[in-house]
Amino acid sequence: MTEVTNDAEFRKALDSLDATRQRLVAARFVENVVALCSDKRIARVIQVASDSEAGEEELAEALKAARATTFDCHTRCGSEGDWSEQAGYFVARAATAALTPMAQMPSGPAWQAALSSRMAQTSRSIVTGDDTSGQEVIQQYRILSEFLDS
Amino acid sequence: MSETEFLLWVRGPALQGATIIFLLGVVVRILEILVLGRKPNLAEARGSAVAGGLRTIISRSFADRGTLQRTAFTEITGWIFHIGFFVTLFLFAPHILLFEEVLGVSWPALPTTIIDVTTIITIIALLAVLIHRIGNRVMRFLSRFQDYLVWLVTILPMLTGYIAFHRVGLSPNMLIAIHILSVELLMVVFPFTKLMHAFTLFMSRYYNGAIAGYRGVNS
């Protein structure tokens, strides 16, 4: 039984995964925060990312959708920021990271997806005022542990 | 008024009058700008404003490659007619003689065939400039009456000078009188129009270069 308890272990474990498995675990991280995103496209993107049999074309399509969602969700310079919408933006970014080929993301798609998912949680906490981002980290450790054991 | 009297009037009182309006107007307009002044820059300088300003006075004569490619017609015709205008103005022997008479300094002249060819090229360039001004949507959009007036008073000395040199149509004295008169028209119009750029562009380029130079940018 694997147990990840800190970011060093967390990242090391992620780095050891191959591309497909990185994508699969990243999809689980995103799924954990998907409720924060109001854009319906993300659910479909996660579905594709979670599919270990997904074809290249399908993945590319999903990445495109994830990107488009990201651009639609970000807050433009000078416009009034809404942190609950911003949480959705980070979910979309996490989904984008999950689907980005490893070559384009040297720090690792899964790691980036995890970070953006945490940011989504932080954004939510800015709205509500209660700090729950620490819990997200713990949940991610749990998700990874389960993933490694499955 | 006989032709000779007309020529004498043009070479005498009319020239005096035109000179007075020209110089008075130019000096007034330059001082009017300079005295207005500007605030000192309190930000810490990265480069020299003076060096930048002086640099831009020269460098702005030459367009960057991209601009040159996009606006080749304007750039080339602009260069040609400006150079042509100054070559004929300052390097034609009878003109030099005028400057010598007034200023007491002289310099070598260019052969008349070169002046002649330059004049034709300049006139063609100026015609092209007009066609371009009318045909180009940006220039037509920007142009007002003054732009056409200035074009006219610029090409007139070139045309009348060319005709006077070749003595076509009227008596030579009359042609010369008309030529000198056309220059006087240019001088009178000068301070009230964009022709002032001949002087103020040095100030403008300096300010531009100084603003950029202060920030360490070569503009």
Added chain:
Amino acid sequence: MSNASLERGIHAFKEVIDAPVASFFSSCVRCGLCAHACLFYTETGDPKYTPIHKLEPLRRIWQQEYSFWGRFAKALGLSKPVTDDLLTEWETLVYDSCTMCGRCSMICPVGNDIAYMIRKIREGMAAAGHAPPGLIGATQRAVTIGSPMGVKLPALQAQIRHTEQETGLTIPVDVEGVEYLLLLSSMEIMNFPEFIAAIAKIFKHAGVSWTISSEAFEATNSGIQIGVSEIAAELVERIVAAAEKLKVKGVISPECGHAYMAIRWEGPNLIGRPFNFKVVHILELLDELREQGRLKTTSKETQRLTYHDPCQISRRGGVVKQPRNLLNMVAEDFVEMPETGTMNWCCGAGGGVSSNERADELRLKVFNRKKQQLDAIRPDAIVSACSNCRIHLEDGLEEYNMDMPVLSLTETIAEHLAGSDQTGSKQS
């Protein structure tokens, strides 16, 4: 109750006209070359976007008030007045179709600094009540909340906490006597919080002592975009007060174009006194660290990278060489766009255009200029140093179906720091 009126606008025009403005208007020969330096013209073909034309109201006031023959003509009733209708017509030209990128100022053959004058005409437009609603909102939020995007301190604190968790580094807040006070743009806090992490890592690596101020963390300045100098000054004063309170040696302007212009070049002039601290752009500081040997990187990016110069940082700000030095440190294949450095083309969203929803369609249309530049060299990714450029580049690339990530130069450097374990985490 707003006091905006035509009279106040005209009064402001009179105030902003100085010798350079008078000289510039005297020199214009209406050659139209500036149109070809402006992406709003080149990508639309509409001559009304000719830069000098955008200044017509200011030109009229100059002519009627500060030139002898113009005054004469005015006395005779021969001059065209500046009316409210005129300003209404010009509002979109002055705000929606100009990013104050200053490219026209670089090519004007008589040397007119047109961007300098756009900055000034906006003073009168704003005083006359002709600023765009989007910019008005941003300015009001900047003054009342402290950020044009409404970012409040708790939000920053949450991002700091997140970053500390992620990096395992402490983000110093309100620490007195350090070398540098770091400013952040709201964009970085909201969209690109990884910038804070990148700074933390680099400064740890290079041994730079720094802090963020809880009282003045915002770098941006809507006042210089909308054109109200006293509001701009008020925003600058907040930073000056924080810097003086924390007794820092320098203030760092982050990856934001106009913020650098506001604090570095306009700042002391806005508040009417020189600063007793230095202002550096983050790229200037990084390059300085590189020169001193304090910034070391290991691996290099293998992707084909290009650099998009944010106008206010390079052309209008003078930080041109530094990003190139830095990129060459971390990029194996760094390639310049055809027109670059001080002649770079604006992304199309600077100068407040991005805050102005009315201009959305136009700014995406004119992005075609950047597309052409990119098509010429086909890079794998674009590096830039302005969050606003970055967001707009992403928007534009999406609009034009171009698949190309946009990276922050600072973040890219951080990813390649020597001796960094990249996770840097000790805590759980």
Added chain:
Amino acid sequence: MSKDETLGEALRRQGISRRGFLKFCAATASMMALPPGMVPVIAAALEKAMRPSVIWLSFQECTGCTESLTRSHSPTVEGLIFDVISLDYHHTLQAASGSAAEAARETAMKENYGKYILIVDGSIPTANPGYSTIAGISNVDMLMEVAKGAAAVVSVGSCAAFGGIPHASPNPTGAVSVSDLVKDKPIVNVPGCPPIPVVITGVLAHFLTFGTIPELDALGRPMAYYGQSIHDRCYRRPFYDKGLFANTFDDEGAKKGWCLYKLGCKGPTTYNACATTKWNDGTSFPIEAGHPCLGCSEPDFWDGGGFYKAISTPTADIMQAATYAIGAGAVAGVALGVANRVKHKKAVGEHVKTTIDDLEKGN
């Protein structure tokens, strides 16, 4: 000399050979710029021409024109012509004087009424007829009387043609040219101070040959002689074109024979045949002698702003005007500039604070 004698007869009587006669005809044709094919026509016409009666009136003049004609080298074409015309009245040359002279004029007029040629040198005073009289007759009266019966009038010299020196400013005698007074006769102007002798004979030859006056330019001058400017035919023209000028009368340029434009040469604006026919039997002409052309065959040459001033130079003190203008401009410019500054300062001083509440459109 019989009055009925033809020109051919008169010439042969004087021992001129057929060959010599043809040579003269060829020279005349060439002078009049006629094609060589015209030589036999000229010869035939002159052979049969009756010696015309010529009345020469001299008014306000210096006799320079007559001197020029009579100082011709012998044997010359012009000499021949004068030998063959019937110069019935010329106060300088005729033997008769007083009432006899006037009687000769009246006789000639009566006998050849409508056929004689009137040659005039000198201008005619109009301010007061008493300024110049001959035998108690004012110049105006005599001119009008003689012109009435003339077939054609030839105004010899710039005074008769354009008013000349008497006409020069301030023109105290109110001098005018022949063409100012005579409006109903063909008038040929042969200006010059003095005119080239061969030009006068050429005009007479043309009249004898064709019975008409030659083609004239806008100033009434025969195109054959006044069709080109001195400048265009000047042997120094290449120096002008190259920009090589004499700056003084004794500098290196002057010694090298460079262009005299800077010394005031009016060649470019003067139309005459000096540069081609030259003077004193083709010896030289003023420019060849190192002196700029004065432009003596052009109207008002005396008032052209100075013989030694190039035509492109100002005739008034421009430097002084410029100095005043700059001075006045500096004063006015500073005054207006200060006014601008004051206005600007005032605007800044009266600055009204714009707050965030003032940004939205008021009213």
